[in-house]
Amino acid sequence: MALLSSSPAVAEAMPIEESYPMTDQDFDRIATVVRTTTGIALGPHKRSLVYGRLAKRLRQLGLDDFSSYCDRLDLPEEEDERRRMVNAITTNLTSFFREPHHFEHLERDVIAHLRANPPTGHRLRLWSAGCSTGEEAYSMAMAVVAGLGDLRGWDARILATDIDTDVLAHARAGVYARERCQAIAPRFASRFVHPADRGRVRMADALSQLITFNPLNLFDHWPMTGKFQVIFCRNVVIYFKKEDQKKLFERFADYLEPDGLLYIGHSESLFRVCDRFQPVGRTIYRKVRPS
Known part of the structure; x- marks a missing residue:
C-alpha cells in the first residue's frame, strides 16, 4: 500500500510552515479525512509531513491558509480534491522481493x-x-x-x-x-x-x-x-x-x-x-x- 514516509529527504524538502498557517484544528480536519478514507491514523508527529505534502497544492489553488483548504475538502463536489490530497500524503515504500x-x-x-x-x-x-x-x-x-x-x-x-x-x-x-x-x-x-x-x-x-x-x-x-x-x-x-x-x-x-x-x-x-x-x-x- 501507499505508506507514510518519514525519510530525511522528505523533511528537507518541506517548505517553511509560516508560508501557509496550519492550526491544530486544520491538522485534525485533514487527519479525519485521511482516516475516514483510508483507515490510516495520522498522529501529531506527522504534522510536518502533511504540511510539506500539501503546501504545494495550496499554492496551486491560490489559497492563503489550511483552513480555506479544509473548507474546500468539506464540499461534497470536491471528491477529486480529497482523492488528490490522500495521494499527496501517502507515498510508496516498496521493492521487489521485499522480505x-x-x-x-x-x-x-x-x-x-x-x-x-x-x-x-x-x-x-x-x-x-x-x-x-x-x-x-x-x-x-x-x-x-x-x-x-x-x-x-x-x-x-x-x-x-x-x-x-x-x-x-x-x-x-x-x-x-x-x-x-x-x-x-x-x-x-x-x-x-x-x-x-x-x-x-x-x-x-x-x-x-x-x-x-x-x-x-x-x-x-x-x-x-x-x-x-x-x-x-x-x-x-x-x-x-x-x-x-x-x-x-x-x-x-x-x-x-x-x-x-x-x-x-x-x-x-x-x-x-x-x-x-x-x-x-x-x-x-x-x-x-x-x-
Whole structure:
C-alpha cells in the first residue's frame, strides 16, 4: 500500500510552515479525512509531513491558509480534491522481493503443494492488498510461474489493489529503473526482466497477463465474489488503530479459502488482534478451519 514516509529527504524538502498557517484544528480536519478514507491514523508527529505534502497544492489553488483548504475538502463536489490530497500524503515504500522468505514460502511450499494437489478447475487466486507501484505483485507472479512450471491448464490470477490511483498507473505500466530490480534473483531476471528505454526495464508480458491492477479502499465495499488461496497485506495495518486492524483481518479471513495463507509485514502481528489465523512461519498465517 501507499505508506507514510518519514525519510530525511522528505523533511528537507518541506517548505517553511509560516508560508501557509496550519492550526491544530486544520491538522485534525485533514487527519479525519485521511482516516475516514483510508483507515490510516495520522498522529501529531506527522504534522510536518502533511504540511510539506500539501503546501504545494495550496499554492496551486491560490489559497492563503489550511483552513480555506479544509473548507474546500468539506464540499461534497470536491471528491477529486480529497482523492488528490490522500495521494499527496501517502507515498510508496516498496521493492521487489521485499522480505524474501515470503516469496520462498509462496513458491516452494504453497504453489508446490497446489501443483501437486490441484484445486477444482485448477483455479488459483492471489491478492496483493496495498500493492503500491506493483513490485510485490510482480514478485508474486514470478513465484507463481516458477512454482507451477507450466501455466497451461491453470486458471491463475493475481489481483493487485491500492487506494492510490497514481501508483496503480505506475504498476500497470510495469516499467522500473534498473537499480530498483537488483533484488530480483538472476533466475527470475533472465526470464522476466527485459530492457526498456533510458536505463529502465520492463516486466515480461507473462507476468503482466497474470495481474489485474484495480483501485480499492480496504475500508469500502469489496466487489470480489470468489475467494483467494493467498493474500499479501504487508506493512499496511501498522498505520491503523487496533479496532480497524481487527476488522480488516476478519474480512481477509472471510475472503480466504479454507487453509488459505495471509502474509503480513515484518513489524505486524495478529497476536491479540484476530484469532482466525494460526502462525505457520515468520509473519505467515494460515486461516483456521472452524471446529
